[in-house]
Amino acid sequence: MSQQFRGADIVVRSLQRLGCDRVFTLSGNHIMSLFDAALDAGLDLIHVRHEAAAVHMADAHGRLTGQPGVAMVTGGPGHANAVGALFTALSAESPMVLLSGHAATWELGRGGFQEIRQAEMAAPVCKASWMVQATAELGRDLGEAMRIAASGRPGPVHLSLPSDVLEQRLAEDAIVWPQRTISHGPPMPDADADAILAAVAKAKRPIVLAGPQLSSLGGRALLAQLEAVIGAPAVVMESPRGIADATLGAFPDLIGRADLIVLLGKALDFTTKWLSGRAFDPELRVIAVDPDPVLLQRAKAEKGERLLVACQADPGSATGMLIARAVERGDDAWLKQARGALDSRPAEWADIVSSKPGRLHPAEVFRALRPFVERDPNSVLICDGGEFAQWAQSMLPLRRRLINGVAGAIGPSLSFALSARLLEPQAPIFAVLGDGTIGLHIAEFETAVRRRLPFVAILGNDARWNAESQIQLREYGANRMHGCELLPARYDQVVEAFGGHGEHVERAADLPGAIERALNSGKPACINVMIDSIAAPVIRA
Ligand SMILES: Cc1ncc(C[n+]2csc(CCOP(=O)(O)OP(=O)(O)O)c2C)c(N)n1
Numbered sequence: 001m002s003q004q005f006r007g008a009d010i011v012v013r014s015l016q017r018l019g020c021d022r023v024f025t026l027s028g029n030h031i032m033s034l035f036d037a038a039l040d041a042g043l044d045l046i047h048v049r050h051e052a053a054a055v056h057m058a059d060a061h062g063r064l065t066g067q068p069g070v071a072m073v074t075g076g077p078g079h080a081n082a083v084g085a086l087f088t089a090l091s092a093e094s095p096m097v098l099l100s101g102h103a104a105t106w107e108l109g110r111g112g113f114q115e116i117r118q119a120e121m122a123a124p125v126c127k128a129s130w131m132v133q134a135t136a137e138l139g140r141d142l143g144e145a146m147r148i149a150a151s152g153r154p155g156p157v158h159l160s161l162p163s164d165v166l167e168q169r170l171a172e173d174a175i176v177w178p179q180r181t182i183s184h185g186p187p188m189p190d191a192d193a194d195a196i197l198a199a200v201a202k203a204k205r206p207i208v209l210a211g212p213q214l215s216s217l218g219g220r221a222l223l224a225q226l227e228a229v230i231g232a233p234a235v236v237m238e239s240p241r242g243i244a245d246a247t248l249g250a251f252p253d254l255i256g257r258a259d260l261i262v263l264l265g266k267a268l269d270f271t272t273k274w275l276s277g278r279a280f281d282p283e284l285r286v287i288a289v290d291p292d293p294v295l296l297q298r299a300k301a302e303k304g305e306r307l308l309v310a311c312q313a314d315p316g317s318a319t320g321m322l323i324a325r326a327v328e329r330g331d332d333a334w335l336k337q338a339r340g341a342l343d344s345r346p347a348e349w350a351d352i353v354s355s356k357p358g359r360l361h362p363a364e365v366f367r368a369l370r371p372f373v374e375r376d377p378n379s380v381l382i383c384d385g386g387e388f389a390q391w392a393q394s395m396l397p398l399r400r401r402l403i404n405g406v407a408g409a410i411g412p413s414l415s416f417a418l419s420a421r422l423l424e425p426q427a428p429i430f431a432v433l434g435d436g437t438i439g440l441h442i443a444e445f446e447t448a449v450r451r452r453l454p455f456v457a458i459l460g461n462d463a464r465w466n467a468e469s470q471i472q473l474r475e476y477g478a479n480r481m482h483g484c485e486l487l488p489a490r491y492d493q494v495v496e497a498f499g500g501h502g503e504h505v506e507r508a509a510d511l512p513g514a515i516e517r518a519l520n521s522g523k524p525a526c527i528n529v530m531i532d533s534i535a536a537p538v539i540r541a
């Protein structure tokens, strides 16, 4: 007689066959069979303190490796907690799979325990979302979920797993084990590549805008190569601040001068201001390369005859194709000008200091942090939150970096740091975040201590939700600011109470020593830096 497998064992072994040896999870009634199966199979459960944190960790895994990260949560409220975080993964074009336990199929429609229409709830924030119908389909459906997550424009996929489907047993010969596959879109036709390259060569001031999926180390390296051969700046747009992302220096001034913009997997959305309005050249021409026909259609609808080429292709392989077929642009004057604007930072940042005693200016913080980030080429920088983090994005080197992404949802950084540490055994990992933001997932320091995952959080503590305070100041006036102030709390002591390392800094001179001690502690650390409430930087050419 062939061996019998529980549904839960099929899930765990399918995950392993698909290359996943670790899941991010939080326990619950509906998934205890999966925990049980993980024990025999040796699947590592990284169990966390909020379901959204599990999703953020799977998201970071996806962004850093290009392979889907997997989060596993319980049904009903566990699933509901997880769904919000999928929005971040979707907007960051990050491959990941959310597996949620689910009320048994025989309970459905009868008011089962924690019964809710989970697949429908997750659908708007996923590439695909469904409930597995039968134990025999588990392996195939998991393979399909992983394939969809990593193919085309990457993103999250959700599967709900009813508890009876997980508990039912099946003979081994009745199981369909999954295959590891990715469907690459059609390659870019030679004619399209040549048409794009000819248009770029003809343009006086072309700019390439890449989407978040090219924000990885590999993606950035590819874009740097493209930039060099075609003589046009190639810029990743991955921030909800869009053109005004502080990473991009004086980009708002630069983009207004462009006569051709190539969208390389970059959605024509609010971050690009749809490339129209007073800030843009009225004669601006556009080219769109995208794996998603819906986005090509959108570009056509927005740009009409100003859209010169619309080509369905994977942005990574399309970039490779363009590099291979490009003829070097003789004149690099435009690229030099453009790089000047992108890399320009105000000279006064070199010595700007806070005027408030006991509070640092964000520029003082990042001048001190910069050598520590640069010390190791593999260091990982994570930026999260409001105004403080914008200074980090502007002043720190752009290598292995994760930011909240186009969704603009604050809070994922601590989870990102843990996930990064699981992949990066050695190099320093810095999470830069605000005091408002740390409150969303501060309990993940307990996870980090328990799992011995050291990293250093650089917390800018201005005792307020400053990004929103700045909106009140700008829009409603200094006498109408309320509802955004916080206590100057000692988050470093909270982290010490979890078993981590804490530092409290009120003077710039003390910061380098604090960072060095935090790194040397070998523990998850929080440096509570008291800062002045300063608006995000605005850089003009
Ligand atoms: C999930 C989520 N909730 C609320 C917001 C709105 N929001 C954006 S930035 C911000 C303030 C962040 O405060 P803090 O982390 O202290 O950073 P600061 O701006 O003070 O430097 C808020 C509330 C958001 N973007 N995402």
Ligand SMILES: [Mg+2]
Pocket: 434, 435, 436, 460, 461, 462, 463, 464, 465, 466
């Ligand atoms: Mg703050």
